[in-house]
Amino acid sequence: MGFSQQILDIAAQAEKELAPAFAEFDRIAQVNTQRVLESFREHRVSDSMFGGTTGYGYGDFGRDAMDAIYADVFGAQAGFVRYGMVSGTHAISTVLFGLLRPNDIMLAVTGKPYDTLFEVIGEGKGNGDGSLADFGITYDDVALLPDGGIDFDGIAKKLEEHGARVKVVFIQRSKGYANRPTLSAKEIGEIVSFVKARCGAYVVVDNCYGEFCDEAEPTAYGADIIVGSLIKNPGGGIAQMGGYVCGTKRAVELVSYRLTTVGIGTECGATLGQTREICKGFFFAPHVVAQAKKTAAFASYMFEKLGFAVEPKYNEARHDIIQTVQFGNPEGLCAFCRGIQKGSPVDSFVVPEPWGMPGYADEVIMAAGTFTQGSSIEISADGPLRPPYTAYFQGGLTYESGKYAIMTAAESLLGEM
Numbered sequence: 053m054g055f056s057q058q059i060l061d062i063a064a065q066a067e068k069e070l071a072p073a074f075a076e077f078d079r080i081a082q083v084n085t086q087r088v089l090e091s092f093r094e095h096r097v098s099d100s101m102f103g104g105t106t107g108y109g110y111g112d113f114g115r116d117a118m119d120a121i122y123a124d125v126f127g128a129q130a131g132f133v134r135y136g137m138v139s140g141t142h143a144i145s146t147v148l149f150g151l152l153r154p155n156d157i158m159l160a161v162t163g164k165p166y167d168t169l170f171e172v173i174g175e176g177k178g179n180g181d182g183s184l185a186d187f188g189i190t191y192d193d194v195a196l197l198p199d200g201g202i203d204f205d206g207i208a209k210k211l212e213e214h215g216a217r218v219k220v221v222f223i224q225r226s227k228g229y230a231n232r233p234t235l236s237a238k239e240i241g242e243i244v245s246f247v248k249a250r251c252g253a254y255v256v257v258d259n260c261y262g263e264f265c266d267e268a269e270p271t272a273y274g275a276d277i278i279v280g281s282l283i284k285n286p287g288g289g290i291a292q293m294g295g296y297v298c299g300t301k302r303a304v305e306l307v308s309y310r311l312t313t314v315g316i317g318t319e320c321g322a323t324l325g326q327t328r329e330i331c332k333g334f335f336f337a338p339h340v341v342a343q344a345k346k347t348a349a350f351a352s353y354m355f356e357k358l359g360f361a362v363e364p365k366y367n368e369a370r371h372d373i374i375q376t377v378q379f380g381n382p383e384g385l386c387a388f389c390r391g392i393q394k395g396s397p398v399d400s401f402v403v404p405e406p407w408g409m410p411g412y413a414d415e416v417i418m419a420a421g422t423f424t425q426g427s428s429i430e431i432s433a434d435g436p437l438r439p440p441y442t443a444y445f446q447g448g449l450t451y452e453s454g455k456y457a458i459m460t461a462a463e464s465l466l467g468e469m
């Protein structure tokens with residue numbers, strides 16, 4: 053249990069200065085927990101829903117209730133949550149193929165989407181088989197402004213240029229692997245209004261890492277679709293796989309035809325006993341997200357004091373659970389990730405190495421000492437090995453364990469310096 057005096061001092065100072073930020077995270081968790089519990093009551097959540105179905109899954113009222121609860125809590129008309137979705141990318145891909153048709157255009161308005169979507173779009177390293185491009189769907193984008201703001205003039209120009217061919221306007225809420233600020237649900241609402249005033253495109257939000265960070269989700273501000281992963285925020289560290297899609301009735305229905313098939317949509321799909329985890333995870337999620345935000349703010353304070361550029365700063369608002377720390381060189385990035393791994397509950401003895409993960413353009417180093425493989429609501433850190441060698445750090449099921457991992461990473465880094 054040997055942390056150096058320097059790290060112990062910064063940690064003590066951090067908790068003093070972070071008290072108001074922590075109180076705000078707790079307040080948001082309270083608001084969201086209340087919304088979840090009221091929806092559970094409204095939909096009569098009961099032990100009988102957790103048994104699960106097999107085969108076609110007809111009449112699975114637990115599944116139907118969870119679909120309705122996700123929609124309600126996220127301020128949407130409709131939605132579905134399915135443990136069978138293998139990742140966030142799978143869920144987002146299902147949305148895109150559900151809404152886009154040949155000759156349509158997908159217009160990303162917050163810069164290039166998350167790395168793993170390049171293959172889906174048909175702009176990855178692969179030959180494009182099965183991608184949107186393979187189906188005659190065109191991709192275009194509007195970059196963020198140099199200060200990270202939304203380029204509304206740029207969006208207006210592209211909408212005018214492409215006209216009615218733009219079927220999906222795509223927004224990524226979180227920074228992903230880009231050096232950019234995260235959008236609040238409210239800022240996304242401003243983009244939605246701007247787009248809706250000019251065209252009839254579906255506004256789709258990649259909501260990964262954003263759920264429960266604000267008091268409402270982008271669907272409450274008019275987005276047609278929000279989509280995300282259950283091994284991030286809304287699974288609460290309990291759900292062991294899965295994804296969700298919420299939005300307008302029409303958009304969710306179209307997407308549901310790609311989830312299963314035309315004519316079936318959300319009406320089939322056995323839950324095999326997974327509904328308890330999905331439900332329990334959603335119950336925990338607002339609280340766990342607050343724990344992750346506390347861990348992130350603590351990390352922001354710690355690494356700023358150690359002399360690194362961090363985003364967001366410890367006293368800035370948080371609209372997702374990601375914290376970035378810029379190390380400027382591969383050694384720093386790797387030392388940080390190894391420290392996080394060492395401070396994790398599972399596989400703490402493992403030393404992470406950079407590798408060329410499927411779906412990513414650069415080598416990536418990942419620390420994931422998690423109970424659920426690859427879960428990033430649990431403490432985890434990763435970063436592509438490219439300048440400026442930024443670590444993207446997120447999660448922490450409990451603030452206490454998150455804080456411990458951050459202090460361990462800080463020690464690991466000091467050892468390298």
Ligand SMILES: *Cc1c(COP(=O)(O)O)cnc(C)c1O
Pocket residue numbers: 139140141142166168224226227228258260261281
């Ligand atoms: C995590 C994430 C995804 C999906 O990633 P998966 O690993 O496929 O779950 C997509 N977009 C963003 C911004 C993400 O953070």
